[in-house]
């Protein structure tokens with residue numbers, strides 16, 4: 272605890288000369304993305320330091336422990352059976368609660384873990400310098416704390432708000448999956464989940480990507496009401512994407528994901544805090560605070576499934592299976608994180624967790640083999656597929 276006070280004090284003295292920059296946002300990002308935290312990989316000392324810091328901040332804002340009487344929710348990341356040196360990891364979500372004695376709750380989330388030294392998941396796989404993850408996702412955590420502080424100023428609200436800093440995201444959304452398997456708020460009492468993953472690189476044109484807009488028929492109207500005139504909102508419908516909102520969408524909860532876009536430092540040691548647009552984070556956090564206030568009086572936000580989950584992939588291929596691949600799976604084959612409603616894979620009988628090892632008579636070593644095979648087929652064709660389900664080979668026929 273003493274350490275935090277010293278670190279904050281040091282940063283504040285640096286910041287006094289830059290009065291126009293929102294100090295607290297910068298303090299949060301700079302500390303979380305500092306080398307001292309060694310890239311915040313799940314299950315490491317750096318993750319633990321980050322978690323302690325987030326609890327310290329949530330306490331000072333006036334939140335209460337959000338997992339029963341606990342700030343933390345622990346979960347296991349199983350060892351990878353295909354990697355002989357892989358070990359089981361224990362990660363922890365940090366959960367703070369703004370209890371307004373309401374019936375329903377809105378969840379605000381941002382993952383705080385990152386890639387450590389980039390042994391797994393790095394876009395610079397041979398560079399084992401610390402991957403500081405300033406944009407990914409110290410930025411989202413700083414926004415989450417900012418929103419928490421603003422909402423805590425309202426004594427009367429029609430919703431409770433639960434703020435979750437997830438861990439295990441980079442290794443496969445483990446923290447958010449663990450929360451939905453064992454939620455501290457029962458899922459039928461969750462009105463919506465709003466996720467921020469990478470909100471630190473707002474561009475000069477102020478265009479942000481908002482996905483999940485198709486998960487409720489009401490989202491677009493609400494978003495248009497809070498959109499500042501100088502902002503561009505780039506909407507996409509899908510509730511499925513490579514971040515934690517997916518875990519909530521798959522349990523039929525309306526979701527939104529805010530994102531300022533890809534860049535060349537993504538998942539590299541160069542994703543550093545000096546490249547972050549701090550004022551941009553504040554602007555986005557204020558938009559989300561306004562959104563929360565618009566959402567607060569709504570009693571019946573509807574939910575709908577979205578149909579364009581694999582839109583990005585579909586742009587490159589004439590056919591898709593309709594699955595969400597596990598992008599961080601290291602074993603042989605392509606592990607399926609989620610089989611999507613009503614699509615080819617579901618019709619063929621594939622299940623979440625299956626590892627696709629053969630398609631159209633060709634072996635699949637990794638996701639790239641899978642993509643290559645997809646590009647060779649057209650709609651209506653029938654091919655054989657082979658998956659590993661709990662270690663047992665299962666064959667099926669897929670119609671694209």
Ligand SMILES: [Zn+2]
Pocket residue numbers: 382407408440468469514
């Ligand atoms: Zn991220």
